[in-house]
Amino acid sequence: xxxxxxxxxxxxxxxxxxxxxxxxxxxxxxxxxxxxxxxxxxxxxxxxxxxxxxxxxxxxxxxxxxxxxxxxxxxxxxxxxxxxxxxxxxxxxxxxxxxxxxxxxxxxxxxxxxxxxxxxxxxxxxxxxxxxxxxxxxxxxxxxxxxxxxxxxxxxxxxxxxxxxxxxxxxxxxxxxxxxxxxxxxxxxxxxxxxxxxxxxxxxxxxxxxxxxxxxxxxxxxxxxxxxxxx
Amino acid sequence: xxxxxxxxxxxxxxxxxxxxxxxxxxxxxxxxxxxxxxxxxxxxxxxxxxxxxxxxxxxxxxxxxxxxxxxxxxxxxxxxxxxxxxxxxxxxxxxxxxxxxxxxxxxxxxxxxxxxxxxxxxxxxxxxxxxxxxxxxxxxxxxxxxxxxxxxxxxxxxxxxxxxxxxxxxxxxxxxxxxxxxxxxxxxxxxxxxxxxxxxxxxxxxxxxxxxxxxxxxxxxxxxxxxxxxx
DNA sequence: AAACACCACATTGTCTACAATTACATTGAT
DNA sequence: ATCAATGTAATTGTAGACAATGTGGTGTTT
Numbered sequence: 001x002x003x004x005x006x007x008x009x010x011x012x013x014x015x016x017x018x019x020x021x022x023x024x025x026x027x028x029x030x031x032x033x034x035x036x037x038x039x040x041x042x043x044x045x046x047x048x049x050x051x052x053x054x055x056x057x058x059x060x061x062x063x064x065x066x067x068x069x070x071x072x073x074x075x076x077x078x079x080x081x082x083x084x085x086x087x088x089x090x091x092x093x094x095x096x097x098x099x100x101x102x103x104x105x106x107x108x109x110x111x112x113x114x115x116x117x118x119x120x121x122x123x124x125x126x127x128x129x130x131x132x133x134x135x136x137x138x139x140x141x142x143x144x145x146x147x148x149x150x151x152x153x154x155x156x157x158x159x160x161x162x163x164x165x166x167x168x169x170x171x172x173x174x175x176x177x178x179x180x181x182x183x184x185x186x187x188x189x190x191x192x193x194x195x196x197x198x199x200x201x202x203x204x205x206x207x208x209x210x211x212x213x214x215x216x217x218x219x220x221x222x223x224x225x226x227x228x229x230x231x
Numbered sequence: 232x233x234x235x236x237x238x239x240x241x242x243x244x245x246x247x248x249x250x251x252x253x254x255x256x257x258x259x260x261x262x263x264x265x266x267x268x269x270x271x272x273x274x275x276x277x278x279x280x281x282x283x284x285x286x287x288x289x290x291x292x293x294x295x296x297x298x299x300x301x302x303x304x305x306x307x308x309x310x311x312x313x314x315x316x317x318x319x320x321x322x323x324x325x326x327x328x329x330x331x332x333x334x335x336x337x338x339x340x341x342x343x344x345x346x347x348x349x350x351x352x353x354x355x356x357x358x359x360x361x362x363x364x365x366x367x368x369x370x371x372x373x374x375x376x377x378x379x380x381x382x383x384x385x386x387x388x389x390x391x392x393x394x395x396x397x398x399x400x401x402x403x404x405x406x407x408x409x410x411x412x413x414x415x416x417x418x419x420x421x422x423x424x425x426x427x428x429x430x431x432x433x434x435x436x437x438x439x440x441x442x443x444x445x446x447x448x449x450x451x452x453x454x455x456x457x458x459x460x461x462x
Numbered sequence: 463a464a465a466c467a468c469c470a471c472a473t474t475g476t477c478t479a480c481a482a483t484t485a486c487a488t489t490g491a492t
Numbered sequence: 493a494t495c496a497a498t499g500t501a502a503t504t505g506t507a508g509a510c511a512a513t514g515t516g517g518t519g520t521t522t
Contacts, residue, residue: 010299010513011475037504047477048504049280053287060291062386068241069483069504084383087326095322152315155293156387241483242505268474278507283475300474300513466521475512482505489498 013050017057024063024074025167031076035064061163077168079220085161086213090206092157093141097189097205099148101198108147109194115139116186123179138162140186144193144205178215182208244281248288255294255305256398262307266295292394308399310451316392317444321437323388324372328420328436330379332429339378343421346370347414354410369393371417375424375436409446413439 020040023029041051059066066072119136145157185208192201251271254260272282290297297303350367376388416439423432 013475014299038502049476049478052505053284053475056284056287057291060288068245070485071504081383084381087330087381088323088383088387091322091326092319095318099318150315150318152312152319156319156391160387160391244505269472279474280506280508284505301515302474464522467519469518470516472515473513475510477510478508480505480507482503484501484503486501487499489496491496492494 011050012046013053016044016046016050016054019044020054020058021061021063021163024058025163025170027167027170029074031074031167031171033074035072035074037071061160063163063167077164077171079216079223082168082216083213083220085164086209086216089157089161090209090213092153093145093209094202094206096145096148096150096153096157097193098198098202099150099153100144101193101196101201103149104144104147104193108143109190112140112143112190112193115143116183116190119183119186123183137182144189178211181211185211242281243277244284247275247277247281247285250275251285251289252292252294252394255289256394256401258398258401260305262305262398262402264305266303266305268302292391294394294398308395308402310447310454313399313447314444314451316395317440317447320388320392321440321444323384324376324440325433325437327376327379327381327384327388328424329429329433330381330384331375332424332427332432334380335375335378335424339374340421340425343371343374343424346374347417347421350414350417354414368413375420409442412442416442 029035035055037048037051037055041048044051055064055066055072058064059072063075064072065075115136119140122136142158145154148154185204189201189204189208192204260266266286268279268282268286272279275282286295286297286303289295290303294306295303296306346367350371353367373389376385379385416435420432420435420439423435
């Protein structure tokens with residue numbers, strides 16, 4: 001989707017970084033599991049030097065937590081942390097939608113329209129096409145973020161937060177989504193962008209993300225009630 | 232300047248990271264300058280291993296840029312990049328002000344009030360107390376960010392963007408500020424927070440940062456015109 | 463004189479070995 | 493039996509040596 005795998009990275013350290021990110025995000029190294037340097041270095045046929053460099057970078061992405069002289073563990077994403085991330089997304093992607101109105105090209109708008117039409121067809125045909133929807137959801141948001149033309153915004157959302165969100169998706173596949181509602185909201189956002197109404201686009205995007213967040217918050221409340229009942 | 236490794240951080244790699252950040256931000260290693268691994272490792276009395284680990288982390292903070300097999304250079308902050316950062320700040324700190332209204336304690340509000348009163352006195356006494364104002368400006372924003380109680384927001388603003396902003400301050404000391412106006416805006420923001428008016432606080436904070444950004448944008452335009460005239 | 467090819471040098475990337483710190487288990491005392 | 497202390501084993505942190513790549517200069521050719 002985003003990263004072209006055309007050419008290998010020139011250095012082992014960078015290759016490792018990408019592979020480890022994939023392994024962590026996909027759940028191959030489950031949340032909370034320990035990352036043994038010697039073990040993983042042997043597995044990837046590299047020495048501990050490049051591996052440690054990769055770990056430093058991955059720590060910067062908040063995918064692992066390291067304690068000196070103790071080791072690294074894969075982070076466990078609590079619903080509380082996820083809610084925090086959604087608050088950040090609300091602010092940043094709202095800004096992205098605003099800026100996109102000012103910079104997006106007609107071609108890009110056409111591409112977005114095509115994307116949403118495809119989504120609509122898929123949802124109508126395959127009722128509850130969950131995975132596809134989630135995938136496409138990222139696509140839609142990604143294109144708008146890119147259209148903001150603000151490289152800082154793009155890197156924060158697509159490099160820093162993206163992996164954490166993907167990881168959460170793997171961790172809790174039971175997350176209920178709302179494909180139809182979300183699709184409608186996507187269409188409304190696109191309409192605002194087409195009309196170059198920056199303020200409206202921002203507001204709609206923020207509301208869109210806020211609703212996703214509230215879904216998670218409700219889940220969290222349910223979980224807590226269940227825990228209380230069990231007591 | 233003494234670089235003796237005290238018992239602050241438990242590991243040399245982490246010590247190095249902090250010292251290098253300080254050196255880069257303060258301009259000791261000027262923008263665009265090359266970072267020679269062997270040279271700096273010798274200077275700090277460490278081997279290249281820990282140094283490289285530190286460089287990886289600092290690269291993640293976007294303070295340096297590394298090219299494989301070529302080396303690392305200190306980033307040069309263009310006005311364009313700074314404007315991008317301010318757009319991000321506008322979104323994030325707006326959200327922070329909003330959340331702060333919901334979570335800030337009365338003690339914290341009192342502390343903020345005291346802070347602003349001190350700023351006011353200083354500005355009245357020492358006209359154009361530039362450095363202090365900038366310093367205090369960070370204080371005010373920092374306290375509000377902390378009061379948002381959103382750890383992701385806090386780390387993004389205070390860990391990721393903060394160093395870049397400090398670096399810019401060192402790089403272009405000629406930046407004209409507007410202490411009196413800014414102070415008034417700070418007071419207005421604080422009033423909104425005191426009244427727990429989240430939406431107003433967010434709007435005022437965003438406008439406040441937007442005005443700082445516009446100051447930079449105007450400078451940029453002036454520079455370009457000057458460049459055109461010289462041609 | 464300009465452009466290209468080649469070689470030597472310097473710098474970065476990686477590996478192996480060693481030192482330092484922590485975790486766990488065993489042992490002893492209360 | 494529980495708790496504390498200590499020693500051992502395993503893991504992480506660091507250092508120095510070696511390999512791979514990029515840079516710059518020199519010399520030749522057109």
